[in-house]
Amino acid sequence: MKPPIYMDYAATTPVDPRVAEKMAACLTTDGVFANPASGSHVLGRTARGYVETARRQVARLVGATPRDIVWTSGATESDNLAIKGVAHFYAEQGRHIVTSRTEHKAVLDTCAQLQREGFEVTYLVPGDDGIVSPEQVAGAIRKDTVLVSIMHVNNEIGVIQDIEAIGRVCREREVLFHVDAAQSAGKVPIDLDAMPVDLMSFSAHKVYGPKGIGALYVCSEPCAHLEPIIHGGGHERGLRSGTLPTHQIVGMGEAFRVAAEELEAEAARLTALRQRLWDGISVLGGVRCNGHPAKRAPGLLNVCFEGVEGESLLFAVRELALSSGSACTSASREASYVLRALGRPDHLAQSSLRISLGRFSTRAEVDRAIEVINAQVRRLRQIAVCPESSPVATVRDTVKKDSP
Amino acid sequence: MKPPIYMDYAATTPVDPRVAEKMAACLTTDGVFANPASGSHVLGRTARGYVETARRQVARLVGATPRDIVWTSGATESDNLAIKGVAHFYAEQGRHIVTSRTEHKAVLDTCAQLQREGFEVTYLVPGDDGIVSPEQVAGAIRKDTVLVSIMHVNNEIGVIQDIEAIGRVCREREVLFHVDAAQSAGKVPIDLDAMPVDLMSFSAHKVYGPKGIGALYVCSEPCAHLEPIIHGGGHERGLRSGTLPTHQIVGMGEAFRVAAEELEAEAARLTALRQRLWDGISVLGGVRCNGHPAKRAPGLLNVCFEGVEGESLLFAVRELALSSGSACTSASREASYVLRALGRPDHLAQSSLRISLGRFSTRAEVDRAIEVINAQVRRLRQIAVCPESSPVATVRDTVKKDSP
Amino acid sequence: MNYSDIVIDHFESPRNVAGPCSADALNGRAGSRAAGTLVEFCLEVDKGVIGHAGFRAWGCPHTIAVASWLTEQLPGKHVDEVQSLDLDHIAAQLGLPTEKWHCVLTAEDALRDATRRSLG
Amino acid sequence: MNYSDIVIDHFESPRNVAGPCSADALNGRAGSRAAGTLVEFCLEVDKGVIGHAGFRAWGCPHTIAVASWLTEQLPGKHVDEVQSLDLDHIAAQLGLPTEKWHCVLTAEDALRDATRRSLG
Ligand SMILES: Cc1ncc(COP(=O)(O)O)c(C=O)c1O
Numbered sequence A, B: 001m002k003p004p005i006y007m008d009y010a011a012t013t014p015v016d017p018r019v020a021e022k023m024a025a026c027l028t029t030d031g032v033f034a035n036p037a038s039g040s041h042v043l044g045r046t047a048r049g050y051v052e053t054a055r056r057q058v059a060r061l062v063g064a065t066p067r068d069i070v071w072t073s074g075a076t077e078s079d080n081l082a083i084k085g086v087a088h089f090y091a092e093q094g095r096h097i098v099t100s101r102t103e104h105k106a107v108l109d110t111c112a113q114l115q116r117e118g119f120e121v122t123y124l125v126p127g128d129d130g131i132v133s134p135e136q137v138a139g140a141i142r143k144d145t146v147l148v149s150i151m152h153v154n155n156e157i158g159v160i161q162d163i164e165a166i167g168r169v170c171r172e173r174e175v176l177f178h179v180d181a182a183q184s185a186g187k188v189p190i191d192l193d194a195m196p197v198d199l200m201s202f203s204a205h206k207v208y209g210p211k212g213i214g215a216l217y218v219c220s221e222p223c224a225h226l227e228p229i230i231h232g233g234g235h236e237r238g239l240r241s242g243t244l245p246t247h248q249i250v251g252m253g254e255a256f257r258v259a260a261e262e263l264e265a266e267a268a269r270l271t272a273l274r275q276r277l278w279d280g281i282s283v284l285g286g287v288r289c290n291g292h293p294a295k296r297a298p299g300l301l302n303v304c305f306e307g308v309e310g311e312s313l314l315f316a317v318r319e320l321a322l323s324s325g326s327a328c329t330s331a332s333r334e335a336s337y338v339l340r341a342l343g344r345p346d347h348l349a350q351s352s353l354r355i356s357l358g359r360f361s362t363r364a365e366v367d368r369a370i371e372v373i374n375a376q377v378r379r380l381r382q383i384a385v386c387p388e389s390s391p392v393a394t395v396r397d398t399v400k401k402d403s404p
Numbered sequence C, D: 001m002n003y004s005d006i007v008i009d010h011f012e013s014p015r016n017v018a019g020p021c022s023a024d025a026l027n028g029r030a031g032s033r034a035a036g037t038l039v040e041f042c043l044e045v046d047k048g049v050i051g052h053a054g055f056r057a058w059g060c061p062h063t064i065a066v067a068s069w070l071t072e073q074l075p076g077k078h079v080d081e082v083q084s085l086d087l088d089h090i091a092a093q094l095g096l097p098t099e100k101w102h103c104v105l106t107a108e109d110a111l112r113d114a115t116r117r118s119l120g
């Protein structure tokens, strides 16, 4: 069986060959394998230099000062560090956090943990286009609010939040603002130098870097204080201890360097491919795009297909590697909590496909995807019964209308 | 300048070429790059299979059930997860922890954090051979003790603690027992099936695997409960969320597989090399081995050189890449807290070298190390003044006696 | 999710997807979209014996496969017989995992719904 | 830690490591092992003018280099002169980082200790 066409770039991306090459040079005896903390010998100091170069590369893509970048094991840890770190540090000042229903589990589960510890959390419900308004945020901030956490690009539906406007609200009200940018870094322009953001989470593996490495931007001016969640040795300004994985960090650095270089052209290319895809499948009828049609990341499309069941749809189009809902929840049969938050009924949420394109996606792949999806949706609709309300005969007519 | 001879295997090891090869196969488009959580497509399920194979490989080296292995970002995180996890879960039952003064910073700093949260910690002082006795542990356990954390092999001086005996004390007193085995796994036999241990920390990069990946063994029978420290998505039985880094995990699996295969022969070879090294440098006189002479990991020697200053010694032998004290603290001029805990005065602790040999160390390298160390110690002693108490003339005599 | 070869076969090439039922055919359905499974049968019956069976299904691949497979088994059987299907046998034939038992149950309910009308 | 070329040179090939001092040589020392730095000078002085200078040092490479470098600068100088060394100049000559100033200070103290005996 030939491998499926990969259209799950929002779950993870393959490592770019340029990145893999740099990583390989930091592993074996002939490479820069020493511990960057081994300041007593030149091998260790060389490794340290590599780590600092990568820090500058990551900082450059997002307009940050290198010193404000802290290495973590991924965006999940970055989200935990940012949210718990602020909550625990400022617990005396207030114990209220504002976030939204459609955040990643790394944010939601962290907030739930803080609730168990006695913090209060307000979960904003975005509009049915997936967008959280700055007014909603302003309305939710209380005297005891210490943190607002709103993601930049949503991992399931791809909508882009208005971080600038929400950040301005936070600055005005003197509340720290954390942004999960795992899905936006390298895809959508970010300039932390100009943006009113205090903390921002990044992950390498969404940007053609390796899995298991990420970073947290911790603004030092004005200064955001954090309690670390991993102690020992005091690496990374005491914010995150543990041996720095040179090859992973170098990989993330190179990945962000390449992304900075190619962002603009790639965004245009992917937006065009996504449009081609949408044009191709929307002819089916009974197809809806989940989330705001325009405010969205270049490569991500989440589509709801009426008249077909989710598991069958996913299996029918298995020539394409994609997911329904996010990777994290796709093992369960539960409908995506993000789509439910947008007001989609369960059976429609389950009949949604998240199609995410990326650096190695081609026009031919998109055309094949259109072919496969259209044929299978038509086929499944033909097998499907009518909605409970209508008699059998009518169903048949409906199906016929849609058939080619 | 040709690269120095690497003798800092306790700080980190180069990745074995066999490991690097397996890792490379999990990165790029032609490899197993998908997200192991992407259960909806065959690429994700293949990645998941790789992760589970690696889990079995890690479990096999240490005699554990694969299900009891939880992936983390390294031993630092494993230590944090084990100690904070138990402390927070069992906080209602008791708030006392027993550990020792010579633990790794990942344990000590975590305990210090718990103290700030209101827990009490007893720090046992090992004998001047570095060994913590089971009687000491028994004497320190109180009614409200919930955890004992004692490392297996010490990262600075290489002594092996009697984990079996300490574990039996813990089982008798019904206290959970955590062991930091970052320095012992793959070097000293471990059989968790037979050992009375509830939690054990591992790191890949001390065993020729990659940095930035580790594991925590969490015994399920009898069951040790933990509060996670990183939330989101509920990966790893809810104990550690975050995208599983396939290439890192596969690397750790392969590293542990190779270690299991070669442990015995390699331990014998390294013990012989270490003995050769000791025989070679002890002829200098005024040389002492830090830590128990026999109860020690195969490749690790920590030697104190009387009559020379630490920084000069380290710089003088810079043809050898090694450290004084652990990598984590070698950037600071403070004397190693481990050597101080053993009762060494500061200036002797500072004049210590940690020489650690490993898989790629050769007899020729050891012979060259003896040559360099002996020549430089003699030279520095000749430049050095006498101890404050004795007159100049006497120093000169002393030096002459030791000179070849 | 793992699918057996026979499930895949019936999912890919479902047999007897219901065309227009003749006026005297027996119609039955069970399940709902909200529940994720909806099955419908249409049986042509002559003197109590099933001649041709057709189905429609909205559900997972197992549901489609069970319904399709049944339409091959039903012809020649008396409507009385289908009141008591051997569900274990069906699940085993199609290699259904336990969490997919509801697919067979829904199909059985739909068949009963159809035949009850003939009997009642 | 970074070492300048001149520090490395003096560390690798220290000049004038003190041999046996003649009976009338001036001896001085400063610092302690516990403090991590101990410097000792031995000066042969004729009519107040330094002829030959020797040193010993227990300390970091900078300490050894400063002491060694000084033994080259001292000959020909009057003992009065060495009461007021230009420490900034020495530190600059040897490229000492600020956290290594104590090396120069200890060397100065040792020199003063030696010459004080001649003066006092
Ligand atoms: C928006 C968002 N946040 C956080 C994460 C978690 O990142 P990581 O996989 O690096 O832990 C992801 C992806 O998994 C994500 O899409």
Ligand SMILES: Cc1ncc(COP(=O)(O)O)c(C=O)c1O
Pocket (backbone or CB within 6 Å): A242, A243, B010, B011, B073, B074, B075, B076, B077, B079, B104, B106, B151, B153, B154, B155, B180, B181, B182, B183, B202, B203, B204, B205, B212, B213, B214
């Ligand atoms: C005994 C011990 N524990 C913990 C650690 C930390 O492990 P890691 O570098 O994987 O975080 C190390 C090494 O750095 C160690 O030697």
